[in-house]
Amino acid sequence: MIKFFCIILLSIAVIGHERILELCQTKTIDESEKEVISTLTLSNTLQLLQIRNGLFIDTRSFSDYNREHIRGAVWLEDGQTQPMTEQFISNMRSHEVLIIYCESNDTRSEYAVSGLLKRLGFENIYIYTGGFSEWKACGLPTESK
DSSP states (O other): OEEEOOOSOBOHHHHOHHHHHHHTSOEEEOHHHHHTSEEEOHHHHHHHHHHSOEEEEEOSOHHHHHHOEETTOEEOOTTOOOOBOHHHHHHHHTSSEEEEEOSSSOOHHHHHHHHHHHHTTOOSEEEETTHHHHHHHTTOOEEOO
């Protein structure tokens, strides 16, 4: 089981003071929570993006994200203090699916972030198991900040 701290700078206007206190407590992710998050292979991810409007969420370190990430991805790392402003949350809600990735297969940060997003009411959350390494190795589009 992993412990993690959720993002502490949530917008009070978006989810309310009590909800922020509840979400910002230390949470534990166990094997049962991992089971409710669907995983995708590269092939599944590309197929899903052909029929649904998806947003990639990069859970690697901020420096890795800035160096290079999947084109159009946003950064959201477990335990960091990136503010989830109303605009940031609205951007995520405007997409039909959220696809979380890290560097490679099965890192805990993906499950931590997916758990946080589920508690915030997001649905249709997937974890791309190949991660950034596979995406880049296949010559798929990336960008730098």
